[in-house]
Amino acid sequence: MNPDRRALLAGAAALAGAGPARGQTSELNLTGRFVQGGQALGRTWPRALVFVDGEALTAASPDGWFIVGFDRDAPASTEIEARSEGRVARRRLDIAPGDFDITRIDGLPPSTVTPTAPALLARIAREVELKTEGFASRLDADHFRDGFVWPLDSFRVSSRWGAQRVLNGTPARPHYGVDLAAPAGTVIRAPAAGRVTLAEPDLHFEGGLTLIDHGQGLITAYLHQSRLDVRAGQDVRRGDSLGRVGMSGRATGPHLCWRLKWRNRNLDPALLIRT
DSSP states (O other): OOHHHHHHHHHHHHHGGGOOOOSOOTTOEEEEEOBTTOEEEEEOSTTOEEEETTEEEEEOOTTSEEEEEOOTTOOSEEEEEEEETTEEEEEEEEOBOOOOOEEEEOOOOGGGTSOOOHHHHHHHHHHHHHHHHHHTOOOSOOGGGGOBOOSSSSOEEEEOTTBEEEETTEEOSOBOSEEEEOOTTOEEEOSSOEEEEEEEEEETTTEEEEEEEOSTTEEEEEEEEEEEOOOTTOEEOTTOEEEEEBOOSSOSSSEEEEEEEETTEEEOGGGGBOO
């Protein structure tokens, strides 16, 4: 169990005797996109422990900000609760169903769809460990509080988030990214401030990959880059160059696959865009 998880559970145990309050209070404010793939941006007491459907999942920042994500298969309702020094505030949210496409992609090299070579499988396993470590980051920040901007100045959405993928005729897991088609070499910019947790130039599936933690484990991913301009551990500001659009890894043309995860939940990054 990682230290972050142990700390949350220890806090939960300490608060267990406080006793739940009934109903909703004004001490828990939630805005956002309450839909599968969306998120709730919350504000409550500073450093309050935040429970989602009874499970301690995160904690508010020193200014009281936190975020909760709803994955593609989120149930029709969820309860969010904040606890701090014997105080409890909760809200129940209705989560709207998502609208997901079915997309078909043919012409991919078989090794990127159903790899079988032992050496390649070993490489993929090593890369899974790298990505798992990058996604495990829990930066103590709330850079998400002002929303995101698009990471490209000009693009065409070639595949929406959550689409059911059929690769070379074989049904695959849903596509947890927004594909933004743009010319090779287009500059990719950070949509919000954060810390780079992974910067790898040549992964088997993702090609050039960068991960950024925007606070509390809200992590964006940038796939298929032809060039990386950042390194792991580097802090970036909104608008900083992350790299360049390419078609490395499992790709049939130049584009940026833009992904977002909150802890172990896959989210739609487009739903955090502030216009």
